[in-house]
Every structure is written in structure tokens, then in C-alpha cells.
């Protein structure tokens with residue numbers, strides 16, 4: 152008896168020393184934050200970018216501790232034990248009996264599940280889709296509990312109109328996910344229609360599926376909740392790609408949906424305090440340019456762009472409406488009222504980004520090119536200085552030079568563009584980009600020494616070769632953020 156008791160006691164001690172893996176990891180999470188596991192790693196959508204974007208939305212609220220599982224088929228009950236909510240960005244093959252049971256038990260026991268966009272395609276009646284446009288022909292039996300957990304699924308006939316703009320309207324404004332949010336928001340996404348829906352769902356938001364755009368001509372659910380055992384599911388059909396995920400209405404409803412699924416409530420603090428976007432005024436005119444130029448400003452996080460032509464853009468004092476001025480115009484002359492507004496703008500400490508042919512701007516205004524831009528493009532031969540030469544269709548290798556916030560994440564670029572040779576650059580400017588083409592000056596990007604505002608000058612940027620280059624786009628985006636004081 153005695154020895155048996157002892158053996159039993161030592162066995163208990165052993166169990167206490169080696170608890171379930173999930174429970175032992177609890178202490179390793181941020182105290183007070185909601186523990187989230189995102190399932191990813193397979194999707195006919197670009198999960199390599201959408202999953203980090205979803206994670207970022209949650210992390211930025213300061214309310215969530217988030218991990219990502221890219222091979223969810225190995226998950227056990229122990230893996231899940233420490234988590235409060237699973238977010239599925241997964242659309243791939245079945246996960247195997249053990250993992251599926253662990254997930255179903257997890258939700259059934261009173262925890263949360265959040266289903267994003269194509270995650271409601273998975274495990275249903277339709278063939279397994281390949282990874283982001285990889286074709287495949289796997290057909291599997293459906294996972295019945297998944298539909299009970301998600302309340303909505305793709306079936307034959309489910310589809311969507313072409314991706315575009317539509318308004319999402321909160322149908323239940325008293326639901327914790329919608330409470331305190333505006334009654335509706337505009338998004339640019341796919342609107343799934345003809346999903347198979349469970350009669351058990353509680354609709355949180357709808358959108359009108361415009362028949363003239365290929366929709367079904369009525370309001371259809373885009374967010375809902377469903378109960379599974381004691382657990383809670385929040386389902387959003389939105390979130391096709393990163394730009395759709397970065398729309399504030401998606402970010403807010405998603406973060407709140409995750410919190411609600413995890414806890415059954417939404418604390419007011421989850422409403423993210425976002426800085427207002429940088430207001431960027433892009434000025435064109437006086438020089439032809441490719442439409443690809445404008446794609447650099449489309450849907451960039453944290454900026455809102457207005458485009459105006461020269462000289463209308465400067466007709467009034469624009470300090471109150473603009474944080475960063477991006478010049479892509481070309482005008483040798485500039486009138487006195489316009490000069491005054493430009494001078495007031497840069498003297499007030501606002502940001503300036505000068506792109507490509509705009510370095511030839513306002514040649515007749517010495518203070519502008521000498522003090523503010525820190526360079527001169529000679530449009531004509533001048534005494535002691537021949538005019539600057541340009542050549543289009545050159546393969547330019549552009550190298551970042553030194554360390555500067557504008558160069559963050561920017562490496563060597565190689566693209567077809569127009570080179571300038573023979574401009575004057577102030578020796579007070581700080582070079583940030585160089586080029587070794589014989590058709591180009593060595594310094595092709597710099598920070599001006601002008602002290603009252605932040606001025607970045609980037610001389611490549613002629614056409615689609617640069618406009619569509621990911622590094623060039625990053626560079627211009629960084630330049631706007633830095634000029635606006637956000638870097």
C-alpha cells in the first residue's frame with residue numbers, strides 16, 4: 152500500500168512537472184492580451200501577404216498576441232490550449248481527423264473562431280483550390296462541422312461580381328462588433344453572393360450587390376456570427392487582398408470581430424487610434440507623363456492624395472489642406488501669388504518631394520532651385536553652363552547611398568527610365584541615390600539642406616519602368632512619409 156501511494160504521488164509530481172504543452176506556454180504570452188492563432192499556409196488567395204496584413208491589424212490595436220500556423224494539419228488540442236481564438240485565413244485540403252476534432256472541440260468548448268474571406272470555401276463540397284493560382288484537382292469529402300462552425304460556405308453557384316467599391320452597412324448596430332462604429336463604410340473588395348448560409352446565423356452587416364455590376368440585386372450578408380456549442384464564430388466575407396484589408400472599415404470590424412469571438416465582448420479600447428492620413432497634394436502639368444505615375448499613390452496606407460495641375464494647385468494658401476507637396480509638374484515660370492503660397496508652404500515646415508522633371512521647375516526663381524530644391528536643371532544654355540541633357544530608354548541601375556529613413560527597405564534598383572546629365576547640385580545637399588550610367592549624373596537623389604521643411608528630390612521617375620518598380624514605389628512612399636514627419 153505504502154509503496155503504491157508513493158509511486159502514485161511521484162507520478163502526480165511528474166504530471167505536474169510536464170503539463171500539457173499549451174498550458175505551459177500560457178505564461179509566455181503577453182499578459183492581458185488576447186491570444187490569437189491564425190491558420191494560414193494554403194489559400195487560392197495570396198496568403199503570404201494577407202496573413203501578415205491581418206496580423207498587423209490585430210497587433211496595431213495593442214490588444215492581441217498573435218501567432219501564425221502555416222501548416223495547420225499538425226495542430227493538436229495541446230497546440231490550441233493556450234489560445235482564445237482561431238482566425239482562419241486558410242483555404243486548403245482537410246486537416247486530418249485529429250486536428251479537425253481539436254479545432255471543433257476548441258470552438259465547442261466556448262472559444263472563438265473568425266473566418267476571413269475564402270476561408271469559407273475550404274472543407275466544403277467544391278474541389279480543393281491550388282495555392283494562389285496553382286491548379287489542382289483534389290476532391291475531398293466535406294468537413295461537416297466546419298459549416299456548422301462558420302455558418303456559411305461556398306457551394307456550386309457561389310460567386311461574386313468583379314471586385315469593386317460598395318458600401319457595407321451594419322445591420323445590427325447593437326452588436327459589440329458594430330457598436331460605436333459609423334453605420335456604414337465604403338470598401339473595395341469582393342462581395343461573395345449565393346453562399347450557402349445556415350439559418351442559425353445572426354447577420355451583423357450587409358452590402359447591396361448591384362445587379363448592374365454582376366451582383367444579385369439585393370442586400371446580402373457580409374458579416375455574421377454563429378454559435379457552435381458554447382463557442383462563438385465571427386465570419387466576414389471581406390478581405391480579398393491587402394488593399395481590401397487595409398480599408399479602415401475592414402480593420403475595425405475585423406479586430407472587433409476577433410475580440411468578440413475570443414471574449415464575447417468588445418472593450419472600447421480596441422477602436423484603433425489612427426493618426427489621420429497624410430494629406431498629399433500631387434501637382435502635375437506642363438509635361439506629358441504615363442498614367443502609371445498615379446498608381447504610386449493608389450491605396451497607400453496612411454496617405455490621402457489629391458492631384459491638381461500647375462498653376463491652379465497654388466492659387467490659394469494650401470497650408471491648411473496639405474501636409475506633403477509632391478511636384479511632378481514642369482514650369483519654367485511661376486507667378487507672384489503662386490510663389491508666395493509655395494514659399495509660405497515650405498517655410499511652415501511642411502514636406503516637399505520633387506520627382507523627375509519637376510527638378511526643372513521655376514528656373515526663373517533662384518531662391519526656389521538654389522535654396523529649396525538644392526539643384527538646377529538647365530533648360531537652356533547659360534553663360535558658363537550648357538543646358539542639361541536628357542536621354543530616354545536607358546537601363547538605369549540606381550543604388551541607395553548612405554543611411555536615411557527614405558531608404559528604408561530600398562535596395563539597388565534596375566529599370567528603364569530617362570537619365571539627366573549636367574545638372575547643378577548644391578554641395579550642401581545630402582546624396583541618397585547614385586547611378587553609374589554614362590548618360591546620367593552620379594547623384595540622382597538627395598535630401599536638400601533647406602532647413603525649414605523636409606525636402607526629398609528623386610530624379611528618376613519618367614515612365615512605367617520606374618513607376619511600376621516595387622523599390623521605386625517604396626522609395627517614393629518613404630519620401631512622402633518622411634517629408635510629412637511620419638518617419
Ligand SMILES: [Zn+2]
Pocket residue numbers: 196268269341391
Ligand atoms: Zn477573393
Ligand SMILES: [Zn+2]
Pocket residue numbers: 507508569612613
Ligand atoms: Zn521624363
